[in-house]
Structures are given as C-alpha cells and as structure tokens.
Amino acid sequence: MYDEPRFLGSGDSCMVVEFSDAIEMAANVRLQSLRRKLAAQDIKGIRESVPTYRSLSIHHDPIILPREKLERIVQSALCGLGDEDDRERRILVMPVAYGGENGPDMANVCSHTGLDEEEVIKRHTSRDCYCYMLGFTPGFSYLGGLDESLATPRLKNPRTLIPAGSVGIAGKQTGAYSIDSPGGWQLIGRTPLKLFDPDDPKNPTLIDAGDWIRFSSISDDEYKRIKREADACGYAPERRVETNAVQG
Amino acid sequence: MPFRVEKPGMLTLVQDLGRWGHQFRGLTVSGPMDQFSLRIGNVMLGNEENDAALEITLPGLEIVFQSECCVALTGANFRIEIDGVSAPAWTVCRVRNGSRLVIKGFSGTPDGCRAYLCMSGGIDVPVVMGSRSTFTRGRLGGYKGRALAAGDVVGLCEPKPLWRLAEGFFCPPEFRPGRFDGGPLAATDGPQADAFTEKGIKTFYNEVYTVTNEIDRMGYRLDGPVIEHRTGADIVSDGIVHGSVQIPGDGKPIVLMADRQTTGGYTKIAVVSTWSAARLAQKMPGDAVRFCRVTEKEATKYLVDFESDLRAVDELRATYRSRRHTL
Numbered sequence: 001m002y003d004e005p006r007f008l009g010s011g012d013s014c015m016v017v018e019f020s021d022a023i024e025m026a027a028n029v030r031l032q033s034l035r036r037k038l039a040a041q042d043i044k045g046i047r048e049s050v051p052t053y054r055s056l057s058i059h060h061d062p063i064i065l066p067r068e069k070l071e072r073i074v075q076s077a078l079c080g081l082g083d084e085d086d087r088e089r090r091i092l093v094m095p096v097a098y099g100g101e102n103g104p105d106m107a108n109v110c111s112h113t114g115l116d117e118e119e120v121i122k123r124h125t126s127r128d129c130y131c132y133m134l135g136f137t138p139g140f141s142y143l144g145g146l147d148e149s150l151a152t153p154r155l156k157n158p159r160t161l162i163p164a165g166s167v168g169i170a171g172k173q174t175g176a177y178s179i180d181s182p183g184g185w186q187l188i189g190r191t192p193l194k195l196f197d198p199d200d201p202k203n204p205t206l207i208d209a210g211d212w213i214r215f216s217s218i219s220d221d222e223y224k225r226i227k228r229e230a231d232a233c234g235y236a237p238e239r240r241v242e243t244n245a246v247q248g
Numbered sequence: 249m250p251f252r253v254e255k256p257g258m259l260t261l262v263q264d265l266g267r268w269g270h271q272f273r274g275l276t277v278s279g280p281m282d283q284f285s286l287r288i289g290n291v292m293l294g295n296e297e298n299d300a301a302l303e304i305t306l307p308g309l310e311i312v313f314q315s316e317c318c319v320a321l322t323g324a325n326f327r328i329e330i331d332g333v334s335a336p337a338w339t340v341c342r343v344r345n346g347s348r349l350v351i352k353g354f355s356g357t358p359d360g361c362r363a364y365l366c367m368s369g370g371i372d373v374p375v376v377m378g379s380r381s382t383f384t385r386g387r388l389g390g391y392k393g394r395a396l397a398a399g400d401v402v403g404l405c406e407p408k409p410l411w412r413l414a415e416g417f418f419c420p421p422e423f424r425p426g427r428f429d430g431g432p433l434a435a436t437d438g439p440q441a442d443a444f445t446e447k448g449i450k451t452f453y454n455e456v457y458t459v460t461n462e463i464d465r466m467g468y469r470l471d472g473p474v475i476e477h478r479t480g481a482d483i484v485s486d487g488i489v490h491g492s493v494q495i496p497g498d499g500k501p502i503v504l505m506a507d508r509q510t511t512g513g514y515t516k517i518a519v520v521s522t523w524s525a526a527r528l529a530q531k532m533p534g535d536a537v538r539f540c541r542v543t544e545k546e547a548t549k550y551l552v553d554f555e556s557d558l559r560a561v562d563e564l565r566a567t568y569r570s571r572r573h574t575l
Contacts (some may be wrong), residue, residue: 179386
C-alpha cells in the first residue's frame with residue numbers, strides 16, 4: 001500500500017484514488033472506508049464511487065463539482081480515515097450444494113488437488129473469503145482467501161452457458177456466477193441464493209464489496225427447498241457480524 | 249399511446265441517460281452512445297432530458313403509430329419519411345394514428361451511424377434499477393431487455409401539456425453536436441499513462457487510427473501504429489469509464505463505450521472526453537480518427553458549452569411555442 005493514496009485522472013468526469021498497485025487487503029479495507037465515508041456525506045456532484053481491488057473510482061459531474069474541489073473533499077475525508085472497519089466482519093453465509101449435477105467439475109478438482117470430495121468441501125467451507133469488488137457481470141464478486149490447496153486451473157474449454165448460482169474455482173480464486181453466463185471456472189457446487197435480482201429495488205445484489213462470504217454445505221433437498229423459496233417470495237440469507245479476532 | 253414496430257432495422261434500443269449508481273454492483277451504466285443528440289431531441293419536444301427515446305443504429309427502422317404524437321430525429325443524418333413523404337430531421341414533426349414512419353437511408357453523405365428518435369412524453373417501458381435504458385448483455389431494462397423486433401408494441405408516457413405546439417420547431421445547425429466533426433478527439437491522460445514509454449504516448453497522440461469492424465456499444469477497437477508499453481499491458485483490475493482507452497498487449501487502442509465492463513485489467517493510456525466519446529460513437533468502420541491531448545479543464549469546457557447550447561435551444565422552443573399559442 002502506498003504511504004499516500006494517488007489521485008489519478010480518468011477523464012473529465014472521474015477521478016481515481018489509488019491506494020496500491022497490488023491486491024492487498026489493507027488497501028481494499030481503506031478504500032471501502034473512504035467509499036462509505038463519501039457516501040454518508042452525500043456530496044452534491046458525486047454520481048457514484050466504484051471500488052476495485054486497490055482503487056476507488058469517483059464519478060462526478062464536473063460542472064457541479066470540478067476536479068480541484070473534489071480533490072479537496074477527498075483529501076480531507078482521507079485525513080480522518082481510521083481503520084475501525086478493520087475490526088468487524090460483515091459475513092454472508094452462502095449455502096452451497098456441492099458435487100453431483102450441481103458441481104460437474106468436482107472430479108477435476110479432486111484429481112488436480114489429490115483430495116477427496118469430502119475434504120474439498122471441508123476446506124472450501126472452513127475459511128471465510130473476502131469480497132474485494134464486484135464486476136464481470138452484475139453481482140459477480142471477486143473473492144480472496146481460498147484455501148490454496150484447492151487451487152485448480154480453469155477449464156481448457158470454457159463453457160458457453162453456466163447457470164446462475166454455480167460456485168467455482170479458477171486458480172486461487174473462488175466465486176459464484178451471479179447470472180447465466182459463459183465461463184471457464186471449475187464448478188464444484190451451486191447456491192440457491194439469487195445473487196442478482198434487478199427487480200428487487202432495495203438490494204439487487206446480495207453481496208457488497210467489503211463483505212465476507214462463508215460457504216456452508218447443504219444437501220440437494222435443502223438446495224431445492226431454498227431455491228423454491230427464493231424464487232417464490234425471496235429468501236433472506238443468514239448474515240452475521242463478527243469481530244476479526246475470531247479468525248486470524 | 250403506443251406504436252408498433254414493422255421493421256426493427258439493424259439495432260434499435262430504448263435508451264434514457266443511463267443506469268447510474270450501480271457500477272459498484274458490477275452493473276454498467278448503458279444509456280445513449282451520443283447523449284448530446286438525445287438530450288437536444290428531448291428538449292426540442294419539451295420533454296425531460298432524461299426521457300427515453302429510440303437509439304437507432306443505421307437506417308432501416310419502420311414503425312406505425314397507433315395514436316398521435318410529436319417526434320424529433322437527431323444525431324446522424326438519416327432520411328426520414330412519414331406516410332411516404334420526406335420529413336426534415338432536427339425538426340419536430342407531428343404523426344397521426346396510423347402514420348408510418350420509415351428511416352429510409354441517409355440524406356446526403358452519411359455523417360454518423362446513430363440517430364435518436366425522441367417522442368413527446370418519452371417511451372414508456374418499466375424502470376429497472378432507476379433507468380429505462382436497455383442493457384442487452386445483462387438482458388435488462390428497455391423493451392424486455394432486448395433490441396426492438398418486428399411486432400413489438402411500445403407505449404409512450406403522458407406528454408406535457410401543450411406538446412402539440414412544438415410541431416414545426418427546428419433546431420438551428422449551430423446547436424447540433426456534429427458541427428465540429430472532422431477535428432481530433434479530445435483526450436486526457438489516463439490513470440496508467442505512466443505505463444507507456446514517451447514514444448508510446450507520442451504515437452497515440454500523433455498518429456492516425458482507423459475504426460475497425462469490431463465496434464459495438466461496449467467498445468470501439470481501433471487499428472494503427474502499435475503503442476509501446478514501458479513494462480506490460482496487464483494491471484490489477486481497476487475502474488473503467490465511458491471513453492477509457494485501453495491498450496492491451498497488441499498495442500492497439502480499444503475505446504470503451506456505453507455498455508463497457510465496469511472494471512478491467514488493461515493499462516489505460518488516456519480517456520476520451522465525454523464530448524468526444526459521443527463524436528466517436530458516430531464513426532463507422534474505415535473512418536480515420538486522431539486524438540489530441542487536453543487537460544481535464546479543457547475537456548470540461550465542451551460540457552459547459554453544451555449546457556448553454558441546450559438552454560438556448562430550450563428558450564428558442566419556449567419562444568416558438570408561445571408565438572404559436574398566441575396565433
């Protein structure tokens with residue numbers, strides 16, 4: 001992480017505040033705090049701010065809020081930025097039916113890692129993963145923190161259609177497809193949660209950058225039950241807040 | 249007060265000014281490729297600037313109205329016919345129940361590839377996540393999340409009172425966004441400008457690039473001299489804006505447009521100004537483009553000037569209307 005964040009121009013209507021040039025948890029936590037702080041101030045002329053692994057893109061209307069003025073606002077917001085957000089984990093528990101038809105590439109992951117299915121599931125559910133950012137498709141989260149013994153390269157031939165909710169592994173990354181889309185991740189299971197729902201005006205996406213995901217193994221029957229509920233009337237997944245000391 | 253699509257043309261989409269506020273969810277903004285033409289069209293009709301209209305890519309659209317309304321065609325110089333008779337672009341035209349509107353081709357040498365057909369009241373499709381814009385890749389917004397097809401029946405919102413009095417109003421040429429075309433595209437240094445050699449930067453700003461066949465609402469791929477990186481083309485993903493100029497490993501620019509991905513992992517040498525990105529959106533395969541380096545302040549001036557032009561058009565319309573009203 002840089003000592004001082006860099007302000008980078010990104011056209012006449014956007015400024016990037018860059019905290020690091022690498023994937024770093026500390027930098028990401030800091031930019032999430034800046035994002036929340038700016039959102040809370042509800043500054044006229046800021047259209048939205050978009051977090052990535054290492055930077056925050058602040059989209060603004062340069063006629064209402066010129067660049068120099070925005071720089072001053074961000075500078076002062078950075079000054080009072082503590083790391084209090086560091087101590088709390090907002091956790092979303094994501095139920096996953098592993099293996100079988102829900103996880104057609106489970107055998108690939110087992111043979112690549114040399115672990116049996118039970119062990120893959122155990123390791124995939126034993127560590128919380130941190131959501132650095134959302135991108136690729138609406139609601140798709142870029143997660144860090146996968147148990148490295150599960151790392152498996154992408155499929156040589158990507159699939160043209162992966163159903164929404166599929167949970168996969170690609171190298172050291174893991175994540176869930178938020179909408180039906182093409183992709184090359186090794187699919188090990190499927191979550192019944194609706195990760196992207198454009199018709200939900202309040203929460204079109206379940207996961208927000210800065211959240212932690214805790215995968216939890218469920219049976220196929222349980223999958224069907226939750227899926228039915230989610231499709232029929234919406235399903236509120238378990239969310240919890242824990243202090244960071246619990247998991248080192 | 250709907251209309252029916254007889255022939256959809258190559259690509260006809262419902263667009264308003266875009267779905268802002270959801271990029272942190274990975275959802276792009278969409279909206280018009282040439283926002284300035286859309287906004288002028290709406291102001292000519294007395295609509296809100298953000299009212300939804302049809303973005304028409306290349307001629308071919310044919311629609312039949314099932315109720316009366318006023319329309320205005322802005323953007324590229326498409327030739328428009330209403331009930332078999334040529335009608336002027338950049339002019340508010342009245343259509344009646346049963347009127348057939350056809351985009352026939354170009355009037356003269358083509359000056360762009362996208363036009364906006366604005367209608368009094370604006371197009372009525374469900375508002376999805378704050379916007380009526382179509383995002384086809386995400387299959388959301390607009391008309392059922394897709395381009396218009398033959399047989400679709402599309403509704404209009406209730407127009408403002410006195411909408412009929414806009415009929416015949418004409419936008420003077422000095423306010424049309426295409427008037428500067430032919431000049432270079434203004435661009436500011438991008439967030440990874442320092443990832444390029446001095447030679448690479450010079451190449452980008454001095455050489456001529458050609459618009460390739462690979463152009464769509466997501467991005468414009470350009471061909472021309474290779475732009476030299478200092479180290480490599482890949483970075484840890486960061487944010488992308490409308491106009492971001494990515495230079496991937498092959499050294500050829502890709503300018504990202506309305507349906508861009510929200511984040512990306514290629515170095516961005518520059519960002520085309522908001523104004524010039526709309527001008528680029530009117531370019532067609534084979535067209536030559538050049539870039540000129542400007543500061544953010546200079547790029548913003550185009551936007552300030554446009555706002556005052558837009559107010560001027562609005563005042564002209566109001567004057568036009570009050571004269572007709574008293575007649």
